[in-house]
Amino acid sequence: MKKAGKNGIHVFLSKQHVDEGCSLGKTLKRSQLAELTRYSKHGGLTLVLTADDVAVQGFCMSNCGSHGLVPKKKSTFIWVGNSMSQCPGQCAWPFHQPIYGPQDSLLVAPNADVGVDGMVVNIAKLLADTVTNPFGNGYYQGEAEAPLEAASACTGVYGKGAYPGYSGEHLIDASSGGSYNANGINGRKYLLPALFDPSTSKCWTLV
Template sequence: MCQGFSAPSPPHTVAPSFTLTLTLTLTLTLTLLLHLLTPVSAWRPWPQNNQMNVTDYAFGDSKKYEGSSEFVKLRYHMGPVLTTNITVHTIWYGNWERNQKKIIREFINSISASDAPHPSVAGWWKTVQLYTDQTGANISKTVRLGEEKNDRFYSHGKSLTRLSIQSVIKSAITAKTRPLPINPKSGLYLVLTADDVYVQEFCSSVCGFHYFTFPSLVGYTLPYAWVGNSAKFCPGQCAYPFAVPAYIPNHKPFKSPNGDVGVDGMISVIGHEMAEIASNPLANAWYAGQDPSFPVEIADLCEGIYGTGGGGAYTGQVLDARDGATYNMNGIRRKYLVQWVWSHVLSYCTGPNALDQ
């Protein structure tokens, strides 16, 4: 997740001296820039190469990834979670093929599909549902597709900054024709960029992130996530394990379950970000660590873990489809490979394909 804040308006008091005013202005501006530019959760699905993994930060010296660990200090910080039925409003930025949209839509619809075969996407979401707000209300089990907006003409260009993602959302909710509905309480805005769109820090440190919009920029505080299609830029980084980084020799990539490496790679990132938005939409709910500008969230704790025994470069025990594709859960009509999330009840990462279930 990426997190920051808008500088507050000054109180109605006697004006300070020019020097003090300038000092306060510079301090607020610098603080704002630091929050905007510092990635809070630079999630990457591939094994780390000489970089600190968030699991290193969260576990200390422990390497007991999906097993129980007393090193994880995940705490609730009294903020809201998404307890009302969640509606996902999607912005398709750039050119998308019809089948690519279907793969992603069906994944989102599968989150609430209780009739999907075991192990299911809905079974994976049950771990997310365990998280509650201060009233004891659980995260909603209902996740549905809302309105969609197509931005085929790249209205903000093919090179986006983190902040311009919010401008894309503003354009979608203020469009003259078929604007997206404004739903601050239970809406989740999902910006998906096509494979020819570059977003700040894409590939080098992030494959996706989530945040909330600034009222000063968008007009509302709306939880949102961005996920990019890495097929052209960096499939070895953001579509792992369906593509493999160059620094891992003699490692054969898995066959993607839906025949599209870029989109199948996006699915796990989308799941990661949705789980974290639901449990920490405003950066003040569920996370590990002392600094809300650098939280380790429920999906960060399980980077690269897709099955029992997972950790490091090993995905864990996953499943093979009849056509040789690799997956770990079933949707309504498709199969998907989605990383696990942390259970604060069990105190380890888990998923519907866990061998101890």
């Protein structure tokens, strides 16, 4: 991203790189995630996605993804894992049965792929958290070591009327039965999480 004066911020998309050979192996430490940003540019934001057969330290147990820094490049990165074969109950709800809590409020994944639709949710969460708190000194609540950020402060909320175990109101695609609250390009539909609104001290939802 690059500042553009009075015109706001310009966003430039860089190239996509695929590490098919898993150069760092398929069992990664969190400290290795920054190494996967080797193609990132100075001041950029890199999105790292790992396949459903790649295990990352802490994945499923404490998080579904994370964001961090690459100090030498003054850049940030987001990592999100595909939980389908490892922990869909933790990282693909509300499209998959949760491990704990109510078991009767599942939604149909809008793109018919529970793992990838779950990744979209986590990407959206972390993108909001990274933009508002890129270096750990931006917007967050609580302790810096375990902050509640713009999206993590509203975990499990996707529409109005949400409560623990119920994701809230949303739209239904008549052709697929998929639940969504946002429209993408080429007719794609997505379910995106709520963000905390400091002006109202409530979670703001698209629907």
